[in-house]
Amino acid sequence: DAAALQGLRRGRLRIAAVTTTEYFLPDLLGPFARGYPGIRIDLAVENRDAVVARLERGDDELAVMMRPPAHLPLARWPFLDNPLVMIAPADHALASRRRLRLQDLTDEPLLVREKGSGTRAVVSEVLAERGVTWAPRMALGSNEAIKHAVRAGLGVAVLSRHTLAADPATEGLVVLPVTGFPVRRQWFLVWRQDRALSLPARTLLDDLRQRLGVRVRPG
Numbered sequence: 001d002a003a004a005l006q007g008l009r010r011g012r013l014r015i016a017a018v019t020t021t022e023y024f025l026p027d028l029l030g031p032f033a034r035g036y037p038g039i040r041i042d043l044a045v046e047n048r049d050a051v052v053a054r055l056e057r058g059d060d061e062l063a064v065m066m067r068p069p070a071h072l073p074l075a076r077w078p079f080l081d082n083p084l085v086m087i088a089p090a091d092h093a094l095a096s097r098r099r100l101r102l103q104d105l106t107d108e109p110l111l112v113r114e115k116g117s118g119t120r121a122v123v124s125e126v127l128a129e130r131g132v133t134w135a136p137r138m139a140l141g142s143n144e145a146i147k148h149a150v151r152a153g154l155g156v157a158v159l160s161r162h163t164l165a166a167d168p169a170t171e172g173l174v175v176l177p178v179t180g181f182p183v184r185r186q187w188f189l190v191w192r193q194d195r196a197l198s199l200p201a202r203t204l205l206d207d208l209r210q211r212l213g214v215r216v217r218p219g
């Protein structure tokens, strides 16, 4: 109807997404953005704790994250696999091994994301689950900073496979064949069930559902 059309001619859509999604979310928004040029899109890219704080305040209509918080009334839609891999510099001595155990790596400096990062939380969780003591050597505030530090030989790290090029060697990096890796996680699209979704938000969800009917995996 006319009112509905009016709602899509002009408007605003606020989305919050955790940092790793910056490698693919802008592409996913492309068709919607081109289809509805009158809708202004604000995409906030922050770590997991900051995205949760935004959801608590109701800053955004939609959010993307690995671990939706249990204390908010959220609808959640799993929409993309997020395998987490162990990376090292391409010329690392352990890179030629066919298989490694997590325990073989604990003499290497471990680089992790900043406090508040969901990726960092998963790394602590995995180490605890497997009974491995491995204190982080350094915390860095972005996935790119970690990749550069690993390439520079400062240590090894666990990052989303989505942060890496199809062939990590082109970035001077290698994915180590560690038992129990990749760690399988997924991203959810979430929204607050106690608030009505705007027409732009519903339209974007429909668009993503149609195009991602099958969940996408990284190359």
Ligand code: PGA
Residues within 6 Å of the ligand: 018, 019, 020, 046, 047, 048, 049, 064, 065, 066, 067, 113, 116, 117, 118, 119, 120
């Ligand atoms: P983050 O992302 O490490 O940038 O907080 C975590 C997530 O994917 O939820």
